[in-house]
Amino acid sequence: xxxxxxxxxxxxxxxxxxxxxxxxxxxxxxxxxxxxxxxxxxxxxxxxxxxxxxxxxxxxxxxxxxxxxxxxxxxxxxxxxxxxxxxxxxxxxxxxxxxxxxxxxxxxxxxxxxxxxxxxxxxxxxxxxxxxxxxxxxxxxxxxxxxxxxxxxxxxxxxxxxxxxxxxxxxxxxxxxxxxxxxxxxxxxxxxxxxxxxxxxxxxxxxxxxxxxxxxxxxxxxxxxxxxxxxxxxxxxxxxxxxxxxxxxxxxxxxxxxxxxxxxxxxxxxxxxxxxxxxxxxxxxxxxxxxxxxxxxxxxxxxxxxxxxxxxxxxxxxxxxxxxxx
Amino acid sequence: xxxxxxxxxxxxxxxxxxxxxxxxxxxxxxxxxxxxxxxxxxxxxxxxxxxxxxxxxxxxxxxxxxxxxxxxxxxxxxxxxxxxxxxxxxxxxxxxxxxxxxxxxxxxxxxxxxxxxxxxxxxxxxxxxxxxxxxxxxxxxxxxxxxxxxxxxxxxxxxxxxxxxxxxxxxxxxxxxxxxxxxxxxxxxxxxxxxxxxxxxxxxxxxxxxxxxxxxxxxxxxxxxxxxxxxxxxxxxxxxxxxxxxxxxxxxxxxxxxxxxxxxxxxxxxxxxxxxxxxxxxxxxxxxxxxxxxxxxxxxxxxxxxxxxxxxxxxxxxxxxxxxxx
Numbered sequence: 001x002x003x004x005x006x007x008x009x010x011x012x013x014x015x016x017x018x019x020x021x022x023x024x025x026x027x028x029x030x031x032x033x034x035x036x037x038x039x040x041x042x043x044x045x046x047x048x049x050x051x052x053x054x055x056x057x058x059x060x061x062x063x064x065x066x067x068x069x070x071x072x073x074x075x076x077x078x079x080x081x082x083x084x085x086x087x088x089x090x091x092x093x094x095x096x097x098x099x100x101x102x103x104x105x106x107x108x109x110x111x112x113x114x115x116x117x118x119x120x121x122x123x124x125x126x127x128x129x130x131x132x133x134x135x136x137x138x139x140x141x142x143x144x145x146x147x148x149x150x151x152x153x154x155x156x157x158x159x160x161x162x163x164x165x166x167x168x169x170x171x172x173x174x175x176x177x178x179x180x181x182x183x184x185x186x187x188x189x190x191x192x193x194x195x196x197x198x199x200x201x202x203x204x205x206x207x208x209x210x211x212x213x214x215x216x217x218x219x220x221x222x223x224x225x226x227x228x229x230x231x232x233x234x235x236x237x238x239x240x241x242x243x244x245x246x247x248x249x250x251x252x253x254x255x256x257x258x259x260x261x262x263x264x265x266x267x268x269x270x271x272x273x274x275x276x277x278x279x280x281x282x283x284x285x286x287x288x289x290x291x292x293x294x295x296x297x298x299x300x301x302x303x304x305x306x307x308x309x310x311x312x313x314x315x316x317x318x319x320x321x322x323x324x325x326x
Numbered sequence: 327x328x329x330x331x332x333x334x335x336x337x338x339x340x341x342x343x344x345x346x347x348x349x350x351x352x353x354x355x356x357x358x359x360x361x362x363x364x365x366x367x368x369x370x371x372x373x374x375x376x377x378x379x380x381x382x383x384x385x386x387x388x389x390x391x392x393x394x395x396x397x398x399x400x401x402x403x404x405x406x407x408x409x410x411x412x413x414x415x416x417x418x419x420x421x422x423x424x425x426x427x428x429x430x431x432x433x434x435x436x437x438x439x440x441x442x443x444x445x446x447x448x449x450x451x452x453x454x455x456x457x458x459x460x461x462x463x464x465x466x467x468x469x470x471x472x473x474x475x476x477x478x479x480x481x482x483x484x485x486x487x488x489x490x491x492x493x494x495x496x497x498x499x500x501x502x503x504x505x506x507x508x509x510x511x512x513x514x515x516x517x518x519x520x521x522x523x524x525x526x527x528x529x530x531x532x533x534x535x536x537x538x539x540x541x542x543x544x545x546x547x548x549x550x551x552x553x554x555x556x557x558x559x560x561x562x563x564x565x566x567x568x569x570x571x572x573x574x575x576x577x578x579x580x581x582x583x584x585x586x587x588x589x590x591x592x593x594x595x596x597x598x599x600x601x602x603x604x605x606x607x608x609x610x611x612x613x614x615x616x617x618x619x620x621x622x623x624x625x626x627x628x629x630x631x632x633x634x635x636x637x638x639x640x641x642x643x644x645x646x647x648x649x650x651x652x
Contacts, residue, residue: 130568142468144487144569151488155481161470162477242456243470
């Protein structure tokens with residue numbers, strides 16, 4: 001199998017590669033060729049038993065998309081995105097990468113004109129929804145995003161669904177909940193603090209909490225995210241029908257409950273490393289985000305996430321800290 | 327007031343101009359300057375008491391949008407569209423006009439960068455929805471279009487809402503039901519027969535019905551459509567909040583009920599001019615369309631349509647046939 005990961009240098013991309021290595025392939029088939037593309041040079045993964053190529057490229061640059069599909073990858077994971085905070089701050093860049101980049105990919109595939117019809121797995125986001133919300137957001141809830149990022153992701157979903165309906169690609173869109181605990185450095189996502197308040201204290205550092213701890217949100221671990229992606233590759237258009245964009249499952253909890261889980265697992269001393277420093281911009285963005293989902297279709301199609309936030313903290317300690325808390 | 331109508335040569339554009347003439351302006355203010363732009367040369371309307379300019383242009387052509395907003399119109403009616411049947415048949419043209427054209431307009435306004443923030447009234451469509459549907463589609467129903475046209479309109483709505491949220495324009499999106507009875511020649515819309523089966527028999531001609539007469543659909547007259555547009559110009563972002571895209575009201579009835587109304591008003595001889603000739607392509611497109619709406623928000627904001635299909639037939643006879651049935 002020939003697999004392409006766009007945004008392969010990012011955190012979710014790396015977790016997906018680990019997962020493919022662990023599974024010795026995708027959909028029970030070995031991967032002969034894997035291309036990792038990103039705006040920064042992706043690290044070459046080990047232990048995959050595939051011919052791996054890394055490409056530094058911008059999907060929205062002229063000819064970029066054509067070049068990357070020239071080898072006719074059978075499965076394309078499209079994870080490349082400008083994150084929410086940056087897309088809001090840099091209006092043009094957000095639209096260029098998140099909208100034009102996605103459209104360029106779909107157009108490059110369509111324009112091959114030779115019956116090439118890859119599986120395209122697109123990471124969307126719960127940011128496609130915008131307040132006010134019912135207590136739990138059903139699968140049929142409308143798309144009224146309140147950020148540029150959310151608007152761009154919703155547009156990407158619509159394009160993917162239309163190109164799929166017309167038979168140009170075989171698409172699945174996955175609305176990721178917030179991925180928590182993100183390893184590594186904070187990125188520019190407005191949702192970054194949901195991870196920081198767990199990650200930094202566990203590493204012995206101070207974390208900043210910019211919102212009240214009554215804020216409720218839905219989370220899934222990086223391990224679950226990689227699982228969503230791998231599972232999506234196994235689904236067919238015939239199974240999904242025309243509604244190919246699915247809200248992924250996750251754990252809905254408040255910031256206070258996140259902190260309680262941290263305390264239970266790592267103790268009060270660790271949890272005391274969270275400093276409250278309200279930030280109105282972040283609070284306003286987060287207030288427009290959904291809190292809880294009734295993600296029935298995803299569950300029916302076999303997507304699985306963690307069942308408690310304690311599990312999410314434990315996965316981080318296992319996978320990123322070698323079991324050691326500072 | 328300086329008003330621009332994009333798609334000013336089309337049927338809805340002409341009905342809007344008649345309405346502006348009858349109202350002696352818009353929002354109780356006189357119109358000093360009116361620009362009508364279209365891909366064909368719009369007719370110069372009479373009796374408007376405004377300086378009228380007609381422009382032949384393609385909104386998606388380089389520089390076109392910049393030129394058309396150079397006079398800084400305060401209200402822009404964006405009615406320009408490739409219709410559903412044509413957008414499905416010509417994939418590239420549909421995306422170019424319906425998506426790129428709309429985005430070019432919004433970008434041209436944003437790039438003025440001088441605080442220019444016009445009211446933009448965008449005609450969307452109920453084609454943003456896709457089957458399966460509940461019995462009546464609520465205002466919070468999701469957007470899963472099943473045509474290129476619907477996808478392009480849904481993307482236009484998302485762009486309009488995002489540009490409005492960011493303060494670049496003051497947008498209102500109106501999801502039109504099928505406009506019936508369309509005067510003049512049939513256009514390439516897959517929904518054309520809903521009008522033909524009334525218009526042609528009333529004019530003494532035969533009409534073709536390509537779908538079963540159990541098909542249910544929602545209609546509003548051209549007069550109601552012009553009313554929606556004029557009314558939208560009076561609404562403010564403060565009133566609407568961030569959910570600026572509204573499903574318009576209309577009459578939900580079956581094709582059989584349409585034919586019954588025609589019989590009641592024009593007699594059986596006229597109704598007998600409808601010939602049944604099933605067309606699978608049209609039937610398939612129409613089967614993916616919504617049938618009935620619970621358009622509460624639009625009603626709450628004061629949008630009004632007809633209350634019976636008989637009224638729709640009578641309006642056509644009054645406005646287009648001078649009261650005379652063949």
